[in-house]
Every structure is written in structure tokens, then in C-alpha cells.
Amino acid sequence: MLLGFGQSMGFHNIYLDFCWRIVGFILDSFLGATVQARFTCQVCGRIVEKRSHCGRETDHSSGLSIMGNDFVNFISSLFGATIAVLFRFSLYG
Numbered sequence: 001m002l003l004g005f006g007q008s009m010g011f012h013n014i015y016l017d018f019c020w021r022i023v024g025f026i027l028d029s030f031l032g033a034t035v036q037a038r039f040t041c042q043v044c045g046r047i048v049e050k051r052s053h054c055g056r057e058t059d060h061s062s063g064l065s066i067m068g069n070d071f072v073n074f075i076s077s078l079f080g081a082t083i084a085v086l087f088r089f090s091l092y093g
């Protein structure tokens with residue numbers, strides 16, 4: 001029995017989606033470990049990813065100050081989605 005065109009497309013879409021989610025996750029981890037900003041809490045002394053902790057502003061300790069956790073997540077998602085779209089168009093036109 002022949003596999004319908006729709007079924008075949010469905011499988012590829014799920015497979016590609018899975019692949020690019022992993023790409024996004026790896027990029028997220030990579031940026032998180034390298035350029036993501038870390039801050040030191042002035043109250044409890046913990047290293048955190050937020051600009052405020054314990055109700056006070058934190059001190060920038062490492063990474064790029066603009067690369068907050070939300071920004072890293074945004075870049076990773078955008079990159080994963082862009083690659084997925086480009087890859088899809090290169091496969092199916």
C-alpha cells in the first residue's frame with residue numbers, strides 16, 4: 001500500500017520540528033554557559049540570572065549584561081525557527 005502524500009509530509013514536519021527544537025535547546029545551553037549575564041545578589045550573595053533578587057538590584061558579575069535569560073531564550077527560539085523555515089523551503093520549495 002502506498003503512503004499518501006499527506007502522511008509523508010506529516011512525518012517530515014514532526015521530524016524537522018523535533019530536530020530544530022534540539023538545535024534551539026543546544027544553542028540555548030551554549031549561550032547560557034558562555035555569554036549569558038550572571039548577577040550577584042547584594043543581599044544573599046547568590047549568583048543569579050535576574051537583575052533583581054531579594055527585593056534589591058543585583059551586581060553584574062559575568063557574561064554580557066544585555067544577554068539576560070529571556071534574551072537568550074528569545075535568540076535561541078528565533079534561530080531554531082528561522083533555520084527550520086529555511087530548511088523546509090529548501091526541501092519542499
Ligand SMILES: [Zn+2]
Pocket residue numbers: 041042043044045046053054
Ligand atoms: Zn538574594
